[in-house]
Amino acid sequence: MSTALTPPPRKNPQKRTVSPTRPPETRSRAAMGLSAAAAEGRFALQCCSECDRVQYPPRDACCNCLSTELPWKNISPNGTILAETTVQTSTKLYFRERAPWRTGSVKLDAGPTLICHLHGDCERNGRVKMINRLDRSGQGVLLAMPQERSPNMEDDPQLRAMTSDPKHRRVLITDARNPNSPTLAKAIVEAGASMVFIGEGESWRPYPEQKELAAIDKVEILPLDVTDTLSVQRLAGEIGGKTDILINNARFVRPGGVLARGDTGFARDEMEVNYLGLMRLAQAFGPGMCSRTSDGVNSAVAWVNILSVHALSNAPDYGCFSASNAAARSLSQSMRAEFRSSGLRVMNVYCGPTDDDWHQPLPPPKVLLSALARSVVQGLKDGLEETYCGDVAKDLYERFRQNPNVLEREMTMGGDGA
């Protein structure tokens, strides 16, 4: 069993904050497929279209038949440990700082033998289940896990180094007024967060979630309005140095496309909150979080955006809102690139229509608040960059991967033309 992680002591103010270091980043173009799968938490390997051979490591041609048709497919993750070693020191600073580090080789039931990291609870020559996770360079690496759950297994230092687990961390949720804030806050506290800050805009205006939020243990409500640069800067000045996970749930949504209203009023509000709000938060909180990614047990670890899945392909009934989410998604890619050298992870949680006032006229299925909270917490525990919450989002993403142009027509040509 893993040693349970204990709450970190208060920081010694005389000690210099450890600068972030990173594991090796360089990969071949072929190997990027592993990172792309890890971003979604999938265990996938190249699978030859001609001869069905599953191969590892990734290459440009099949090691069996030289075919270049090598799509990445989800593979059974089960296998057996062949050999193992524990690295006591390394020329790589990142591993030197984290030694000892357990690595080994695993023979997959699906064929290939993998070089991988080993979870501390894996038994010698035991059966394992492989997971594919992003490391702090943002590249996919393979980690062998025990097939059965072991006590405190999420506290294993090698696993925790790859995930964004909220346990013992301090989390900022940016919008108390979003109906999802109490459910989200409770889920984060249950996941072991030591503190949850919640940003509250326009305290002069009452809102129904306020009481429920104030009653949650470990929750602190602080003034924050993502449309007001000064307010964002003020809060970052206050708690930016102890924000380990930032969950941006601020959202402005109104139904309608370009012609619905004939003005840019709500579209502007959508951009102010959904796009520029994200940018203001990133400018105010990003640098501080990036500097604290190696700051011990409660290091800064992840940035979470809750986006509409229609960031991928527009839903004309909510056309302007979709456009603002597309802008936010694009911005998140820039943030990811800018944060990457620090190891701070950006996770986008995409969801379909949510179960709230603004989607009331839409038929089910809608994303329940509890489902969204579950996706956020699970995504953090798995260290994901991209996750899709609910059937609508998952289905839309699948169709987007198959053919974005067909999807656009499906989204925009629903009527019978009569």
Next chain:
Amino acid sequence: MSQSTLTDLASQIAAGDIHIVDLTHTLDPDFPVIILPPEFGQCARFRMEEISAYDHRGPAWKWHNITLSEHTGTHFDAPSHWISGRDVPNNSVDEIAPEMFVGPVCVIDCSVDAAKDDDFELTPEVIQDWETKHGKIPKGAWVLMRTDWSKKSGAAYLNMREDGPHSPGPTPDGIRFLIDKREIRGFGTETIGTDAGQGSHYTPPYPAHYFLHGAGKYGLQCLANLDQLPPTGAILMAAPLKIRNGTGSPLRVLAMVSGENA
């Protein structure tokens, strides 16, 4: 004569015999604005973004871009703000004659009653009661309703409940009395609008807006420091920005008060 009056005025201001009272709230991002049902268009909050601050974006100067509504903070309502005033001549801020921006002001003190009743109403009786003590409201005067509401802040200022905001204001009869019987220039309040918080439940809804602007009169709201004005005798200076077809404007509202009243 007019030249000597102006010279006297200038020297009395310089000597402190005439005080200038600032009736304006500071434009602040967190100052409440009117809240409408969310499917309607909304009043923009005051926002300020740095363009540069003696830095790489502009080495020797600091300046901001600001955004706000015509009806954010302490502001002026022109007749074109309301549907009843849509066809009134010279109904937008750029068309109003500048002499309308400076004039006498009467202050009806309702602060004691408003402290007891958030929904206190300004009725013709309250106005006539005030006139028995301070004289008849002169034609062309600004009338301001003092409630000391400006001393509240945050949630207490908007005072929003499940059934909407609660704050004092005039009844339909009250505002009609001022317009029809006293021919005032305009009406001003310390609250978020010229109407009571529950003003949508009168007939017509929002009677101050409806009757004032229909009669070509002006509104002032979110005023402050009305407790520093005498009931009569002060001069109000309220000049909105000259916005083409503007229905209102944030502005600096000042009053000249003679020393004996201060």
